[in-house]
Amino acid sequence: MTTRGFVVSHARDARFERGLRAFFEYRDLGIARATEGRVVAHVIRATDGDFLSHPHFHKTTFQMIYVLKGWIEFDYEGQGKVRLEAGSCAHQPPEIRHQELGHSADLELLEIVFPADFETVEVPSVNG
Incomplete structure (x- = not known):
């Protein structure tokens, strides 16, 4: 049995920080450290900041988002406009x-x- 990589993240200890997008804050859930960089998991929330989004893609092997609260809209290649609301999940190939x-x-x-x-x-x- 091993406990290597075990991590717990509590809401009471949550720290949100600015990250990739200036209009979002990110709460690292400690998964990257626990998996030695194989996986990252974070909660993202809207914050004050100038909204500016450019077309882009991410060099990933897996990416999914699950909306906890509110809504977000994307334009996806080959799919068009997609609106995700609380409870929606999307796998981004x-x-x-x-x-x-x-x-x-x-x-x-x-x-x-x-x-x-x-x-x-x-x-x-x-x-x-």
Whole structure:
């Protein structure tokens, strides 16, 4: 039996920090450290900040989001506009081009990504 990699993250200890997007704050759930960088999991929430989203993709092997509160809209390559609301889950295939179109002020979502340290690449357009 091993306890290597065991981690617990409590809401009472939550710290949100600015990250990839200036209009979001990110709460690291400790999974990247526990998995030695194989997986990252964080809660993302909307915050004050100028909303500016460009078409992009992520160099990942797995990415999913689950909306906890509020809503978010994306334009996905080959799918068009997709609105996700509380309770919605989306798997974003590796390197799918997408662009966020907007979100509610109370947005909170869970994002899980393999690997933890992934690259984001901006592209000219999503569906064209």
